[in-house]
Amino acid sequence: MKKSKQALVSIIIPCYNHEKFVQDSIKSVIAQTYKNIELIIIDDGSKDSSIEKIKEMAPLCEQRFTRFEFRHRSNKGLSATLNEALEWSYGEYLCSLASDDIMLENRIDDQVKLLNNKKIVAVFGSVYLIDEENQNIGEERIVKSHLYDFKSIILNECQIFSPTQMIRSEHLKKVGGYKDGLIIEDWYMWLKLAEIGDLLVVPDFFAKYRQHDNNTIKKLDKMHRGRLDVLSFFKDSPYYEKALRNVYWLNCLELAAKSNYEIKYLLHLFLIDPKRFIIDFFKKTYILKKLFLSKILKLAN
Known part of the structure; x- marks a missing residue:
């Protein structure tokens, strides 16, 4: 691995049937102004041509990143894929990027600076909403600067966008990684992290969040059951x-x-x-x- 004075940032892209979008996600990581990045991509048993699309990007990734790893295997689910990549990573900070979302080019630079405050375990920001053709759909999701604790997160008195997350890897590993079998694995993770320290949100735009028919957020009854599943782990609260x-x-x-x-x-x-x-x-x-x-x-x- 190449040596650098910058902290190493691990970016994880879990991919499943996103042949149309995955290259745009990878390109947005390549375009980051921050230099010391390792990119880990795991294809979770895609049935389309996602693997071929990722392989086409491999030469650029090997040239650009401090470390680049790609593997593909049968489907295990999102949490299992994220945990596999987490075990495989070496970065001080970690970002997971859905294979249909896009990072803004200054994102990693800006978030690393914000995490200089050791009391903060994770940092998040605002998002643009885009369609399947990468066009802004005229909506933004802007958050106000705020430190969220466990209470505000479990009571849903917060506004946190998963596509913008950057987390201290040591804390993510300390809480055991992502909980397997959960639909809303990120809410569970934020709650576990909030037991260690605060989560910071800032109004800066860090990502473009893609809206399409397969978004989990549009499957409302599934999301409802997912929220109840997460709460079941915090009945003693x-x-x-x-x-x-x-x-x-x-x-x-x-x-x-x-x-x-x-x-x-x-x-x-x-x-x-x-x-x-x-x-x-x-x-x-x-x-x-x-x-x-x-x-x-x-x-x-």
Whole structure:
């Protein structure tokens, strides 16, 4: 491995069936102004031509990076792939980049400087939203500067974008890596990291977050079950009951206007604690209450 005065940054790209996007992701890492980078790509059993697309980029990667590694094997899932790459990495800091997302060229430089504060275990930023053709879709997700602790994260009182993450590798390894079998592996990881120190978010733009039909975020019921799975590991937390209610309300808001499906979540909240439900309900937005009541009347008829 080449020696450098800069801290080594490990960038992990887990790839699965992203033949159309993976080269753009790799190119965005190659374009980083920060020099001392190792790039680790693992193809998790893609059934398209992702492997061939990655191999085409190998000569440039070997020339550009302090260390470049690529492997492909049968499908094991995202968390297993991330953990495999984590064990394979040597960097002081680690970024995982989805194989359909893009880094902005100053990202690594800027984040390494922010992590000079030893009390911060991870740093995140703002994102541009892009479509399948790499075009901005006219929306931005801008965060305000904030330090988030465990309480704010478990209660979903935070705004953190996974495509912008940079984490201290030692802490990521200390908490055991990514939890296998979870759909929302990043929320679980942020909670575990927040037990060690604070997570910093800044308004700087660090990534372009691709929106398309296969985004997990668009599979709302799957996301709901994923949130409940994560919370199941924190039942001993004094914030668990409130966090559970917040998850049900969050999913009601996401599902509102799409179907009658959110009714079951609201009824579940009511059965858990009728008094608390009434208090929470009247704190929520007028539009949610209007949608809920109109659908209850529709079902009654």
